[in-house]
Amino acid sequence: xxxxxLIGDYDAGITAHQAIPEALRLAAEDRGDAVEFEWVPTDxxxxxxxxxxxxxxxxxxxxxYRRMDGALLAIRFARESRRPFLGTCAGLQHAVIEYARDxxxxxxxxxxxxxPAAARPVISLLECALVEASETLQLLPDxxxxxxxxxxxxxxxxxxxYGLNPALLSELTSGRLRIAARSQSGEVRALELAGHPFFVAxxxxxxxxxxxxxxxxxxxxxxxxxxAT
Numbered sequence: 001x002x003x004x005x006l007i008g009d010y011d012a013g014i015t016a017h018q019a020i021p022e023a024l025r026l027a028a029e030d031r032g033d034a035v036e037f038e039w040v041p042t043d044x045x046x047x048x049x050x051x052x053x054x055x056x057x058x059x060x061x062x063x064x065y066r067r068m069d070g071a072l073l074a075i076r077f078a079r080e081s082r083r084p085f086l087g088t089c090a091g092l093q094h095a096v097i098e099y100a101r102d103x104x105x106x107x108x109x110x111x112x113x114x115x116p117a118a119a120r121p122v123i124s125l126l127e128c129a130l131v132e133a134s135e136t137l138q139l140l141p142d143x144x145x146x147x148x149x150x151x152x153x154x155x156x157x158x159x160x161x162y163g164l165n166p167a168l169l170s171e172l173t174s175g176r177l178r179i180a181a182r183s184q185s186g187e188v189r190a191l192e193l194a195g196h197p198f199f200v201a202x203x204x205x206x207x208x209x210x211x212x213x214x215x216x217x218x219x220x221x222x223x224x225x226x227x228a229t
Contacts, residue, residue: 002034002056002226003038004036005051005056006037006038006040008065009041011062014061014062015205016159016205018211019209020207026215030215030220038054041070042070045074048073052081056078056225060088060091061089061090063093072097075094079193085198089158091201092203093160096201099172103176108120112125112165113162120168124167126162129160130159130161131158134157135158137181137184139154140178143181143192145180145181156189156205157204157205164203173191176193177191189202198222
């Protein structure tokens, strides 16, 4: 039995939230093991005891979260405890904020959606919004995401307006945080944490494939990264 914590504030009207349970069901069938999941509201997370029992954490779409600090605490726990982690859409955005604050020491790292006047918005408005849009992506070699998909090029879809601030890209990715996927025009679309067993964050929403009956490769990889029961 695998237990996965879904970090985010459940909303039945969000397409990604409709897709995630189906994606995990497909992953359980593929692995041949039961996968249980629990939605963990961000305002429930005040210390690691709320999330420590999970085999993996998935920080899901749907920002702004009710309590950003709760999401950041969960991401930090996954990073420091080497717990398998997947962040999609808002999950990537908050993984970047957590890394900037807790690894780089940028206490003023912010999200432009919730702090538009911030001096250091590590997450900023995309030049072109990706709302119900799809694009072709290039996967970088020797990454978890490349191994999960088994090919160099994929097409994925989005529902977001914010991404990695290009003005801070070089500093953010000069250490363990590394680029894992780019758009054809070069924008960062996925990140990974070097030296971590499985810490992958995507701006796109791979879970949506499950609504077409397709097992998302990254969800398979997340479940596969969990200890065998």
